Amino acid sequence: MRRRLVRAGASGELGSVALLAATSLLALVGALAHWQLVTIAALAASVLCEPLVQRYAPTFGRLLGQADLGPTTRAALRGGVVALAGVGLWESRWPAVAFAVVFGAYLLLHCAHAFCVAQLRKAHSRPVLTRNVDTAAGAREVWGIRPHRWRREVPAQLAVVVPAICVTEGSWVVWVLGTLAVTLQMMLVIGPVADVLASRTARGDGVRKPKMVPIQTFIDDYRPEVVLHLSGSKTSAYQVNVWLPTLERLRQRTLIVLRDDELFHALDATSLPVICAASGSDLMSLDLSHVRVALFPTNIGNNIHILRLPTLMSAFIGHGDSDKSASAIPYARVYDEIWVAGEAGADRYRRAALGIADDAFVRVGRPQITDVETASQRPPPPVPTVLYAPTWEGWNSGQAYSSVLAIGDRLVEHVLSMPGRLRLVYRPHPLIGARDPRVRDAHLQIVRRIEAANTSGRTDGAYTSTLSVTLDPEGSAVAEQAAHALVDRSFWEGLDPAAHVVVQPGASDPTLVSCFNESSALVADISSVLSDFVASEKPYAVFNPTHTDADRFVADFPSAAAGTTVMGNGTGIEEFVAVVAGDAPDDRMTDRSRLAEYLLGPATSRTFATFQHAVDALCDRAGRERAPHRA
Template identity: 35%
Template sequence: MKLLVLGVLAAAFTAQAVGALLPHVPLLLAATAGSLAAEAVLYRWQRGMVSLFAKSHADVTVRHVLRDLLLVVGLLRLGEQHRETVYAPLVAALLAFYGLHWAIQAVSVLVRHTRTLPVVTRNIDASALRLSPAPPLLLRRPGHRLAAFGLPATAGLLATAAADAPVYGAAGLALSLAMALAGLGALLLRLLPERRPAGEQEVLDWFDAWLAEYRPTVGLYFSGGASSAYQANMWLEPLARLEGRPVIVLRERFMVQRIAATDIPVVCLPKVSTLMRLEHSTLRVLLHPSNSGKTSQVLRIPTIKHAFVNHGESDKLSSCNPYAKAYDEVWVAGPAARERYALAEVGVEDKDVVEIGRPQLEAVRPYAGPPAPGAFTTVLYAPTWEGWDGHPGNTSVVEAGENLVRALLADPRVRLLYKPHPLTGSVDPRAGAADLRIRELVRAANRERGGPRPGVSAAGELTRRTTELDRLTAAGFRSAADQAERMLRRPAPEPGRAGAVTRAAAAWEEAYWASLPEWEHQVITDARPPLYACFNRADLLISDVSSVISDFLASGKPYAVANTSGLAEDGFRKSFPTVAAATVLTPDAAGVPDLLDAVRHPERDDLSEARAALALRLLGPAEPPSQERFAGAVRALCAAAGEHRARMAERLATDLALPGPRQQPDPLPAGSHGGPPAGA
C-alpha cells in the first residue's frame, strides 16, 4: 500500500508536469485530481509516510506548492501569448496566498510560544493563569492548513484550465485569501496582552504560591520515554494512600498525559532552574521508580531525601544498578533484594536498604485452587523484553516464544493470555518479528477453535463500563487541545473521585472478561486490563527472569520460567534465585504437558511449599501489610529530612551570629536556587 501511494504521487506529479509543458489540458486535470486523491489517502490511511516525506524534504507544503506551480505553468502555456496578461493577476493572488500562509505560520509559532508555560500541571486549579482554549488545530498545523485553505485556489485554477475562464480561478483564490486572512486575524488577536496567558515570571510566582499553600510532603519523581510511564503508574495507588500531601514531579511535558488517572497533584518542571524551586518548599522526600539521565539533576537538591523504590525487582543486573548508591535510601520488597545488593558490591550500604514489601500487590488475589474439572486452564505468557545488553537470556520471545505458544495451543483445554512487554522489539528486531508471529499463531488458533460468544448484553455492558471509566479518568479533551487548555480543563478533582475510579475500574474488568468467550485466546497489549488483573485470571504464569515472576508469587499459583540463557538447569537456578520455586522450561517447550498436568492436579505439584518460602524471601512477610511498611518508611525518611533541615538551619544561624569578617561563598550561577554546582 505504501509503495502504491508513493507510485501514484510520483506518477501524478510527472503527468502533471508533462500536461503543463505540452500543454495538454485533460492530462493536466487528471494528474492534478489524482495527486489530490493520493494526498487524501496518505493522510487518512498512511500516516507513517507523512513523516517519511517530511524527512525527505517533500512535505505537504512542498507538494502543494509544486502542484499549484505546475497548474500556473499550464495556464500560462495555454493559447496565445496575450493570455499571460489575463492570468498574471491569478499568479499574483496565488503568491499573496502563500505569503499569508507563511505569515500565519510565523504568528502561530509566537502564539504557541506564549502558551508554552514553564510549569505544566494536572489536578491543580490554574484559572489564575488566564488560560484559554487552544487555537483550532488547523491554524497550528501548516500542512493541514495549507491543504484546507489552498484547496479552493487549486480547484479554481483547475476549473480555469478546463473552461479557459479566469473567473473560476479568481473565485477560488478569493476564497482561499479570505480564509487565510481570517486565520491570520484569529491568531493575531491571541497576541493581544489581555488575551495572552500569564508570562513566565507570573507563572513561576503562581507555582511558588501553590507550593506554599499546598505544602507537599512526599513526591514521586519520574522522567522517561513515552513507553515507560507504567513504571510510575504502578506507584500511584500506594502514593495516594499515604498520609500527608503527595505530589507527582515530572520532567517531560508529554508525560503529563501518560500518567494514569489519579487525584494527586501533578507538576511538570522541564527546566532545571524551575526544578530547583522545590528546594525552598516543604517537600521532604522524593520516591524514584526508575533511573534516568535527569535524575542527577533533582539529586542536587540538599533539602530533600531521595529513596529508590524501583518499578519491579528481579535477578537481572538492573535490579542492583550501581546508580542506586546515589540515593539516600534504597527501598526493596524483601530480604532477597537486600542480599542481592550486598553480593553485587555496587556501593549500596546495608544500612541504607529498607524492606517495604510491594504495596501494589494487594490487588493480586491469592490462589483459590486448580481449575474446575472440564474448565479451561488459563495460562498467562508474559515475557519480558530483550534489554539493552543483548543477552539471549533476557527474553524468551526470540528462542522459545513460538515453541511455548505452539505447545500451549496444542492442548484443547488451555486458554492462553499473551501479554508481551511494551518494549518488545525496541532493541532487537528479531524479538519484534517473533512477537508478530506469536500473535498470528494465536489468531490462527482462535479461527480453528471457534465456539459460542457472549450475547449482545455482555458487549453492551462493557461499552457502558468503558464509557463510565473514560468519563472518570479522561477529561474528554478535543483533538485540538494543547497543554495550556488541558491545565484549564483539569482543575482540582472533586472529593470522592478516587473511590469512584476504583469502583469503575473493578466493574470494567468484570465486564471485560465477561465479554470474551471462555474458549478464546487473547493477545493483551493495551493498558487495560492491567497485568495484575491478568494474574487474577490465570492458573499458571510462564515468563522470564523479571519482576513479573516476583509479583506473581504473591498469588501462590504455579509459575514457570523459560531458560534461554544457555546455562544448565542447576546453574540457571543458582544464578537466578527467583527461579528456585519455578518449573524451568527449555527452549523446545518439551516440559509444557507435564507442567499443565501439575497445575490441574495439585497433588502432583511439588513446588508449592518452595513458592511460599520464596515469596517470603522476595516480598517479605504478610504482616504488617506492605502498605503500612511503605508508609512507615516514608514517615521515617520525612523525619530524617526534617532533622537534616533543622541542623542546617542551626548551622546557618550560628554562622551568621559569629562576629568578624567571613569568607563569602561563590555566587550561584544565574537561574540557580541552591544545591551543589553541576557535576558535583
C-alpha cells in the same frame, strides 16, 4: 531519511503525494502546450490536493518542506504556471498586471503566514502538559496548523490562479476574485501574527518562562510534599501506573512529574495533579522547596533534574521486584534510600557489591499485591489454568531473560495439546518484541497458535480479552481499580472455562493480579511477575536463560528457588505440566511459602500501611536533615 521514506510508503502516503505531483506536472504540460481547459483543471486539482497531503501524507509533507518544496514554494510554482500559460492566452497587458499584483500580495501574505507558524512551532515545541492542575498552562493550539486551515487556504489559492487563465483580455474578474483571495489570506494571517507578537512581548517572572508562571502558582498553592518523577516513552507508562492507587492513598500531598508527552497521554486515570515538562530547564526553573520526598520508579538520566535539589530526600521505589541485573546497578548510589519489598531486594545489592550501606535499604513490602489470593482463598478453576507471562528481551543481551524465542512455542503447544485438561492464559510483557524482531515474530506465532486452538473446535470462546472499561483521565485510580476488578470478574465468569486467552497488557484488559487469581500455575521468566506471583504460593516454573546448570541458576536468581527450572532445550516443561494437570504431586508448597516471605516480606507487611510508614519516616528525616537548605 530512508527509514522515513519506507515508513511513508508503507502507510499509504504515496497516493496523495503522487496525485499532487501528477496534477502539477499536467498543469505545466498544459501551460506549455496552451491547453487552456487542461491547465485550469490540473491547477485546480493540484490545489485541492494540498489538504490531502497535509492530512494523509504528513511524513512526505515534512520531507517536501525539507527539500524547499513546501506549501509556499508550491503556490509560487503554480503562479509560474499561470504566467507561462498567460503568454499564449492574454491578448493585452491588463490581465498580466492584475495577476501580478493580486498574486504578489497573496504570496507575500502566504510567506508571512508560514513565517509566523514556524515561529510559533519553535516557541511551543516543548509545551507543558497538565492534568488536575488549576491553570491555563498546557499544550496550546498553534495557529496555522489546525486541520481546518485549508478551508480558507484552498478557496483563496483557487481564486488567485484559476481566473487569470480563464480570461484573455479583461481584468476585472482577476481583480475581484484576487481581492477576495487576498482578504481570505489576510484573515488567515491575523491570528498567527497576533500570537507571535503576544509571545514576543510576554514576560515571565524574571526566573521562569511565561508558560511556567501559572505552574509555579499552582505549586505554591498546592504545596506538594511528595513527588514521583518518571521519564520514558508511552511503553514505560506501566512503571508509573502501577503506583497510582498507592500514591492516591498517601496522606501527603503528592505531585506526579513526567517528562515525555507520549508518556503523559498513556498515563492511567488519576486524581493526582500531573505536570509533564519535557524541557529540563523548564522543570529546573520551578521552586519545589515544599517537597520533602522524591520517589523514582526507574533509573534514567532525567532523574538528575530532581535529584539535584538539596531541599528533599530521594527514594528508589522501582516498578516491580525481580532478580534482573537491572534491579541492582551503580546508579542506585545516588538515592538516599532504596525501598525494597523484602530481604531479597537488599541481598541483590549486597551481591552486586555496589558499596551501598545497609541502612539505605527500607523494606516496604508490595502494596500492589494485596489482592493476590492464595490457593486456599479461592476455589480452583474448573480447568487447571497455566498462566504464561514472559518478559521482554531487554535493552541489551545482558538483560535478555525472555523465554518466548527459546521455548515459548514449545510450551504453548504442549499445553494446548491437552484440551479439556489444561487451559492457557498468555500475557506477555508490554514491550515484547520491541528490540528484537525475532522475539516479536515468535510472540505473534504464539498468538496465532492460541487463536487456531480456539477456532479449531478444541475450545469455544474468544481468544483475546475484549473488556469495556471507561476511564476518566482525571478520575481516581483507586476507584478505577475497583471498577476494573468488577469488570475483570465479569470477563472471567463469562468466558468458556476451557477457552484459551490472550491478554495484551493495557487499560482495557484483565490486570496481572486478576490473571494470577484465575490461574492454577505460572510459567514466567526472571521478572517482577515471578516475584509477585510467589505471593499466591501456587506452583510456578521459570525459564533459565543462562548457560549454567539448574543449581547455579537458582543460586544466581533466588526467585527461582521454589519452582521448576525450564532449560533452553525445553527440559522441565513436561515435568511442570504434569504437576499442574494433577499427574504428579506438588511437593514445593512449603518452599514457596518461605520464598514469598524472603522476596516480599512477611504477609502482614505487604500492605499500604507499610508503604505509608516509609513515606512518613522519610518525610520526617528530610524535615530534620534538609532544613538548613530550606532556610
